[in-house]
Amino acid sequence: MADAYFSLFTLIVLIPLALIAFLYFLVRPRPVKIPIKNRHVFITGGSSGIGLALAHHAAAQGARVSILARSRNKLEEARNAVRLATGIDVSVFAADVRDYDAVKRAVDEAGPIDVLLLNHGVFVALELEKQELSEVKFTLDVNLMGSFNLIKAALPAMRTRKDPQQPVSIALVSSQAGQVGIYGYAAYSASKFGLRGLAEALQQEVIADNIHVSLIFPPDTDTPGFAEENKRKPELTKIIASSSGAMKPEEVAQKTFDGIKSGSFIIPCNLEGIALSLATAGLSPQRSFLMATVEVLAAGILRIAGLCFQWTWYTSIEKWHNQRKAFVELMISTSSRFTSKELKHFELGPCFRRLVADIAT
Ligand SMILES: NC(=O)C1=CN([C@@H]2O[C@H](COP(=O)(O)OP(=O)(O)OC[C@H]3O[C@@H](n4cnc5c(N)ncnc54)[C@H](OP(=O)(O)O)[C@@H]3O)[C@@H](O)[C@H]2O)C=CC1
Ligand SMILES: CCCCCCCCCCCCCCCC(=O)[C@@H](N)CO
Known part of the structure; x- marks a missing residue:
């Protein structure tokens, strides 16, 4: 006994x-704490959505804040909004992240950066077959190459900063669609998965300089960019992405700074995000021995959970295709009238509508 x-x-x-x-x-690298107060936080895409919420948050925490985006008007509006809310003046820089020279000028003018927050991003959800190659390239150029441009421009001064004892941070805003590929996001997911490769490699290269890399993985977030994206998003993208609950930009900003300050390499934003990050931990660095313990103990069961999610997603895809087929058959066999809303729902384009209209007459 x-x-x-x-x-x-x-x-x-x-x-x-x-x-x-x-x-x-x-666990390596060793845990680190990164202070925000009185430090220079440089935020790309800081004029809208998540970036603007990050700017508000950083200013409220007593940081010196710089924001960069293309549209000067939106930057000015953002500056006014942050001033109104916090009484703090952010510096604004109008530049396209795809233009290295413009980015370099902005970064040099802004002065040495303590927290480089790469949040700029573009996203159009569309089946790859319907997406132009130019749009694929645009997505990769902005989201991925734009991040390289910023890091190349900012890293030298971050490395040779006055006080090397003070840890500094490079944080990249990815997406949950950068942890798992999602229908409609071939280009976008590729760009966001790319950030992970960049971040993992970079962390090894800069750790000796007391520079710490973070990757943030938000779910759908209620921003102007998201509202625009939703206007023409495939039904299946909506269904699959809704596996993870939507968030407000302020909540994402809070999680982001909590994660950066505690030196986390992977920063999930909601509960589903924590599960997703555990399930996709792979070989990424982990500073927290407690999180490492959970990763080890939960690995098997999370693989099963992941397979369950894939099952529901593939079931939704199959169902959607069956419904679409049934709808088309019904239209042809009955020559019935159909609403343009239904046609749009099943992504039946103008050519198809004309064809059915011809059959009907
Ligand atoms: N909203 C969501 O559901 C989610 C968003 N994300 C990611 O979060 C980040 C922010 O998204 P969100 O706040 O929704 O986006 P918004 O579209 O609301 O804002 C995007 C910001 O990026 C700037 N930007 C876009 N292109 C460029 C460029 N070429 N050069 C410089 N700045 C640029 C925009 O300013 P301007 O147009 O003036 O250049 C704007 O400030 C993105 O990386 C996105 O992929 C991740 C998960 C979910
Ligand atoms: C083991 C278990 C895991 C479970 C949860 C899986 C949930 C995955 C949902 C993926 C959602 C993708 C949202 C993309 C948001 C985005 O980036 C766009 N809105 C563009 O901005």
Whole structure:
């Protein structure tokens, strides 16, 4: 009996404790705290949505804030909004992240950066077959190459900063669609997955300079960009993306700064995001031995959860195609009238509408 108790005790207490102790010594890089107050936070895409919420948050925390985006008007509006809310003046820089020279000028003028927050981004949800290659290239150029441009421009001064003892941060806003590929996001997911490769490699290169990289993974977030995206988003993209609850930009900003300050490499934003980050932990660095413990213990069950999600997604895709087929058959067989809303729902284009109208007459 005593033996049985001892085995049980070993199984549920000693082994996990040994694992936690082991991971405590194992995790690299070591934990770090990154202060925000009185530091220079430079935010790309800081004139709208998540970026604007980040600017508000940083200003309210007592940081010196710079924002960069293309439209000068939107930048001025953002500056006024932050001033009104916090009494703090942010510096604004009008530049396209695709233009290295313009980016370099802005970064040099802004002065040494302590927290480089790369949040700029473009997104159009569309099946790859319907998307022009020029739009694919645009997405990769802005989201991925734009991030390279900013890092190349800002890194030298971050590296040779006055006080190397003070840790500094490079944080990149990815997306949950940068952790798992989603219908309609071939170009966008590729650009956001790319940021992860960039971040993992960069962290190894800059750790010796006390520079710490973070990746933020928001779900659908209620921003002007999101409202625009929704105007012509495939039904299936909406269905699959709704597996993760939507957020407000202010909530994403809060999670982002909590994560940056605690030196997290991976920063999820909601509960589904935590599960998704655990399920896709891969070989990314983990500074927290507690999170590492959860990753190790939960790996198997999360793989099953992931497969369940894939099952629901593929089931939705199959169902949608069946419904569409049934709808088309009904239209042709009955020559019935149909609403343009229905046609749009099943993504039946103008050519198809004309064809059916011809059959009907
Ligand atoms: N909203 C969402 O559902 C989610 C968003 N994200 C990511 O969060 C980030 C912000 O998104 P969100 O706030 O919704 O987007 P918005 O469209 O609301 O804002 C985008 C910002 O990026 C700037 N920007 C766009 N293109 C460029 C460019 N070429 N050069 C410089 N600045 C540029 C815009 O300013 P301007 O147009 O004047 O240049 C604007 O300030 C993006 O990286 C997005 O992928 C991630 C997950 C979910
Ligand atoms: C093991 C378990 C995991 C579970 C949860 C999986 C949920 C995945 C949902 C993916 C949502 C993608 C949203 C993209 C948002 C975005 O970037 C666009 N709005 C463009 O801005």
